[in-house]
Amino acid sequence: VRVSTFNDDPVLMTTSWNATLTALLDFSPSGLIVHVRSNPGGSGMVAQQFDGSFYQRSFKLGDNEMRDADGALSSFPITVDPGAVQWNGTPVAILIDQHCASACEIFSAAMARS
Numbered sequence: 001v002r003v004s005t006f007n008d009d010p011v012l013m014t015t016s017w018n019a020t021l022t023a024l025l026d027f028s029p030s031g032l033i034v035h036v037r038s039n040p041g042g043s044g045m046v047a048q049q050f051d052g053s054f055y056q057r058s059f060k061l062g063d064n065e066m067r068d069a070d071g072a073l074s075s076f077p078i079t080v081d082p083g084a085v086q087w088n089g090t091p092v093a094i095l096i097d098q099h100c101a102s103a104c105e106i107f108s109a110a111m112a113r114s
Contacts, residue, residue, distance in 0.1 A: 001020055001024075001033070001034050002035045003017075003034060003035065003036050003039060004038070004039055005039060005040060005041075005042050006039065006041055006042030006043050006047045006050075006103035006104065007040070007042025007043060007103070008042070008046075010043055010045065013043075014046060014049045014050075017049070017050055017053070017085075018084055018085040021053055021085045022085055025085075025087075029090060030090055030091075031091040031093070032087060032091070032093070033093045033094075033095060034092065034093070034094050034095070034111075035095045036094065036095065036096055036104050036108065037095050037096060037097040037099065037100065038097060038100070039099070039100050039101070039103075040099070040101050040102065040104070041100075041101045041103040041104045041105070042103045043103055044064070044078065044103045044106045046103065047107035047110075048061075048078065048079065048081075048107075049083060050083075051080045051083075051107055051111060052080055052081050052082050052083030053085055053086060053087050054083075054087050054092060055080055055081075055082055055083075055110075056082050058079060058080065058081045059079070059080055060077050060078070060079050061077075061078040061079065061080055061106065061109060061110050061113070062077075062078050062109075063076065064076055064078055078106060094107075094108055094111045096108050
């Protein structure tokens, strides 16, 4: 499955992702390859929703920190929650490269956790 961006309509992206996984699961695949090479990123929340398809329990991946114009720091957790569609446990490979950025890095980091 090629994921070229996480920067599109979040509802469309997650609906398409869930439909794709559901269709693939109908074929009882022996594994899955997710190709995110040259993915410039986009919405971290979309990436987290994609990640949720591979985890049955919520977990904190890390923290996102930002400074406002006055320099005040705010922090919020990056959390992965179980997705509506769950992959069946067969092997998953993630293809990444040096052009995987932003939300692509969030997706890849969560996938490396397992």
